[in-house]
Amino acid sequence: xxxxxxxxxxxxxxxxxxxxxxxxxxxxxxxxxxxxxxxxxxxxxxxxxxxxxxxxxxxxxxxxxxxxxxxxxxxxxxxxxxxxxxxxxxxxxxxxxxxxxxxxxxxxxxxxxxxxx
Amino acid sequence: xxxxxxxxxxxxxxxxxxxxxxxxxxxxxxxxxxxxxxxxxxxxxxxxxxxxxxxxxxxxxxxxxxxxxxxxxxxxxxxxxxxxxxxxxxxxxxxxxxxxxxxxxxxxxxxxx
Numbered sequence: 001x002x003x004x005x006x007x008x009x010x011x012x013x014x015x016x017x018x019x020x021x022x023x024x025x026x027x028x029x030x031x032x033x034x035x036x037x038x039x040x041x042x043x044x045x046x047x048x049x050x051x052x053x054x055x056x057x058x059x060x061x062x063x064x065x066x067x068x069x070x071x072x073x074x075x076x077x078x079x080x081x082x083x084x085x086x087x088x089x090x091x092x093x094x095x096x097x098x099x100x101x102x103x104x105x106x107x108x109x110x111x112x113x114x115x116x117x
Numbered sequence: 118x119x120x121x122x123x124x125x126x127x128x129x130x131x132x133x134x135x136x137x138x139x140x141x142x143x144x145x146x147x148x149x150x151x152x153x154x155x156x157x158x159x160x161x162x163x164x165x166x167x168x169x170x171x172x173x174x175x176x177x178x179x180x181x182x183x184x185x186x187x188x189x190x191x192x193x194x195x196x197x198x199x200x201x202x203x204x205x206x207x208x209x210x211x212x213x214x215x216x217x218x219x220x221x222x223x224x225x226x227x228x229x230x
Contacts, residue, residue: 006176010157032122036221038173041224041226042223042224043123043207043222043224044161044207044209044221044222044223045221046218046219049218078130090160090161094217094218103149103211103214103217104151104176105161105163105219106163107160107161108160109158109159109160110160
C-alpha cells in the first residue's frame with residue numbers, strides 16, 4: 001500500500017527566507033504526487049501536482065516542487081516566504097483504490113508552517 | 118466552473134444522535150466523490166468514495182455510512198454518533214480517470230459531546 005511521510009510536524013521560517021518542506025512517498029508504480037495547503041478551519045487548496053514529464057513543477061503562489069525518483073521524494077520549495085504562507089501543508093500520493101474505477105489520495109500528516117516577522 | 122458545497126460548517130451533536138452531512142458539486146457530471154476525515158495530528162483519512170450513483174466503497178470500517186442519491190450529491194450519515202466520530206470532515210470530487218487531482222469543500226467541524 002502507498003504511504004506518505006512528512007518528517008517535519010512544525011517548521012518556523014522568517015518572512016523573506018527560503019522554504020523547503022519535505023515529503024517522501026512509498027508506492028510501487030509511477031506516482032501521482034500533489035501538494036495541498038490548508039488554512040485554519042478551511043478546506044484544502046491544490047498548490048501543484050506531478051503526473052509525468054518535467055520533474056520540477058511550478059505551482060500557484062510562487063511554490064515549486066521537485067520529483068526525485070531515486071530518493072522517493074517530492075519536496076516543496078519557495079524562494080521567499082510571506083506571512084500569508086502560514087498554514088498547514090499536505091503532501092499526497094494518488095493511487096488506484098481497491099474497488100477500482102477511482103483514484104484516492106493518501107496524505108501525509110502535514111507540516112505546520114509558522115512565519116516569523 | 119466547478120464548485121463544491123458542503124454543509125453545515127460546524128455541528129455539535131450529543132452522543133447517540135444521528136448525523137447527516139451533505140455535499141453537492143456543480144458544474145461537472147459523473148464526478149468521483151470522496152469523504153475524508155481529518156483528526157488532529159493524523160492527516161486526512163479517506164472514509165468513502167463513489168464512482169457513480171448508488172455506488173459506495175468504504176475504505177475503513179466505522180460507525181459511519183455514505184450514500185449518493187444523485188449524480189452530484191454525496192451524504193455522510195450515522196445512526197448513532199460516538200465521541201470518536203468528532204473531527205473535521207471534508208468532501209471532495211475529482212474527474213473520472215487516473216491521476217486527477219481532488220477538489221475539496223470547506224469542511225464540517227463535528228464535535229460529539
